[in-house]
Amino acid sequence: MLEPAGVLPQAARRLDASPELWPDEVRISVERLNLDAASFRQLAEAHGGDGEAVKRSVLGILAERGKMQNPVTGSGGMLVGVVDEVGPDSPLGVQKGDRVATLVSLTLTPLRITDELRKWDGRSEQVPAAGHAILFARSIVAKLPDDLAPELSLAVMDVCGAPALTARVVAQYVDKGIKPVVSVIGGAGKSGSLSLAAARRAGAARTIGIVPVQAEKDRLESAGLAEVVALADARDPVALAAAVEQAGGPADITVVCVDVPGCEHGAVLSTAAGGTVIFFSMATSFSAAALGAEGLAADVTMLVGNGYVPGHADYATELLRSEQGVRELFEGRLKAEGQD
The missing domain is CATH 3.40.50.720 (NAD(P)-binding Rossmann-like Domain)
Incomplete structure (x- = not known):
């Protein structure tokens, strides 16, 4: 956490989203975000359905907070991606190259987006994205099943x-x-x-x-x-x-x-x-x-x-x-x- 000191990640106003790992952490290469339904609805209504304005708002939240946490609803969502690096003391049971879904909220997940969400039109809960996320030792993660499209797996695991x-x-x-x-x-x-x-x-x-x-x-x-x-x-x-x-x-x-x-x-x-x-x-x-x-x-x-x-x-x-x-x-x- 960058601020305030002494709180857990969900309650923090801003997280450190740098890519360097502690020994018990995992870095994920992000492929797609799934915004929480309440958060997406609030953003869409606040901007009158203007997808570009919604996109700018999401990018602003990410830049300011180092995580996706809608300041109005307090909620975030989850993501899918590929394991990029695993710290030697991580207990999560994943390996580099695994395609996974995070089963913890984006409100407590350090997240940095690097593509300005260019492939997203701001009109759907699922957000194609590039960047990285950090999972802690007490995070929850699941490997994506081979028989389901990643978009379908993400939609299910978002509400599992x-x-x-x-x-x-x-x-x-x-x-x-x-x-x-x-x-x-x-x-x-x-x-x-x-x-x-x-x-x-x-x-x-x-x-x-x-x-x-x-x-x-x-x-x-x-x-x-x-x-x-x-x-x-x-x-x-x-x-x-x-x-x-x-x-x-x-x-x-x-x-x-x-x-x-x-x-x-x-x-x-x-x-x-x-x-x-x-x-x-x-x-x-x-x-x-x-x-x-x-x-x-x-x-x-x-x-x-x-x-x-x-x-x-x-x-x-x-x-x-x-x-x-x-x-x-x-x-x-x-x-x-x-x-x-």
Whole structure:
């Protein structure tokens, strides 16, 4: 860390992104970044969809901070690249030449871009890039599977914590003899579609996908990942609760996977007493969630999805391979972004 002194990398305002390694570090030659969905949405909206302005903003953040950490959302993303050098004391189990995805946030990864992002138009979450990144001894990294395109692997690994934690929570209910109703807000997105598949596989009695527009409803229904797909604006608590109720709720488990702020109260209101809300969105205000639950006298357990569950990358990749609906949604999203 360059500043302030004494804090961990995620909390640092600026990191040292020089290429020299400590003995337990690894240097990655960067090929592609994946910006966090909440961060990319904020940047795109702030600049009115002007891709060049978004690009300049990202370059400015990288130059100022030595890492990718959106100062508004606080979030970053992840990257793929090739291992360039491995320190002799690194415990990460990678070798020079391995193509890998980092499973830790760009908000704590020293990162220097050297190509001015020339191949990126500023209009998609995935960012072709050249440069280097540094991984610490306690970083998390996964080798990319040979049978998947790097763009597809990156899209899956960007959100692989969501399905793994969803499966764990559903399994805990099942172990107690309860087959839960699971509602996924943002069910047609990357983390949402994987979470729906994970919930069903883990033994949910009913899966409900919540989406904001008809086009996403059509896509999710075609994918066949939810028993019911409902239209609702997750920022309207009463409308969301009504939609979940009509779809077979209230939910025992609500998984929040949207990339817009203001969905906390709706998630709480649409969850049954004694239920669980899992927040995966980096747009979440955790003070709003806590105070909102208090104000609603809602007896719910609220979990923060921290992006890491042991085995999460392998689990999410296997869901992509085995669930045709998940793969169709991912490939459709990449095609729409021009990443095919």
